[in-house]
Amino acid sequence: EAGVTQSPRYAVLQEGQAVSFWCDPISGHDTLYWYQQPRDQGPQLLVYFRDEAVIDNSQLPSDRFSAVRPKGTNSTLKIQSAKQGDTATYLCASSLSAGGRWEQYFGPGTRLTVL
Amino acid sequence: AQKVIQVWSTASRQEGEELTLDCSYETSQVLYHLFWYKHLLSGEMVFLIRQMSSSTAKERSGRYSVVFQKSLKSISLVISALQPDDSGKYFCALWELRTGGYKVVFGSGTRLLVSP
Numbered sequence A: 001e002a003g004v005t006q007s008p009r010y011a012v013l014q015e016g017q018a019v020s021f022w023c024d025p026i027s028g029h030d031t032l033y034w035y036q037q038p039r040d041q042g043p044q045l046l047v048y049f050r051d052e053a054v055i056d057n058s059q060l061p062s063d064r065f066s067a068v069r070p071k072g073t074n075s076t077l078k079i080q081s082a083k084q085g086d087t088a089t090y091l092c093a094s095s096l097s098a099g100g101r102w103e104q105y106f107g108p109g110t111r112l113t114v115l
Numbered sequence B: 001a002q003k004v005i006q007v008w009s010t011a012s013r014q015e016g017e018e019l020t021l022d023c024s025y026e027t028s029q030v031l032y033h034l035f036w037y038k039h040l041l042s043g044e045m046v047f048l049i050r051q052m053s054s055s056t057a058k059e060r061s062g063r064y065s066v067v068f069q070k071s072l073k074s075i076s077l078v079i080s081a082l083q084p085d086d087s088g089k090y091f092c093a094l095w096e097l098r099t100g101g102y103k104v105v106f107g108s109g110t111r112l113l114v115s116p
Helices: none
Strands: A005-007 A010-013 A019-024 A031-037 A044-050 A053-056 A065-068 A075-079 A088-095 A110-114 B003-005 B010-014 B019-026 B032-039 B045-052 B064-069 B074-079 B088-098 B101-106 B110-115
Touching (some): A005 A088, A010 A019, A019 A088, A031 A075, A044 A065, A044 A075, A044 B101, A053 B101, A075 A088, B003 B088, B003 B101, B019 B032, B019 B088, B019 B110, B032 B064, B045 B074, B074 B088
Parallel strands (some): A010 A110, B010 B110
Antiparallel strands (some): A005 A019, A019 A075, A031 A044, A031 A088, A044 A053, A065 A075, A088 A110, B003 B019, B019 B074, B032 B088
């Protein structure tokens, strides 16, 4: 079974530039999560979807960040006008809500540096 | 407010020893799950073990087990027979079940070095 895949693995931007991250969850997983993990900190949940619906995006900086999962499978996280404070690893994870186990399986992450 | 605290930022042991990593949490919810993850050098976050708030069973998975002290809001990860490959960063995470969804908070992690 293929794991969660993410691309690109690395991104370097100047402040003000835009960037998109792509995630392909484990096949059959209905729930998909995006996390931001600053260096030497734990992951912080930005947004999560069940199928194509956003369940919680309260931690997503809505003025510059957006996330979609139009068909309930792959997802894209976009940052408009990146800031130096956005420097972090962006992790995607997926899980199966049925059974109430909630174990999340993480992708390798995209390491973003904003200069 | 929810909070997950891992007091020790680093730990080191010799191969073959046993290690306990501590995690404390704050929650006002009745139903919640606690997870331990290992962050590999490759960047991957690997699920290790889970503890349900409603369970009194002593969870175990291979060399991993947990000590769950619900009244103290504490959960410790025990790793037995340490191997150099156990080196990495370990995160504790709290999942709270709430109406319409759930909230998740990770601790800041403990970095472990196991020497041969």
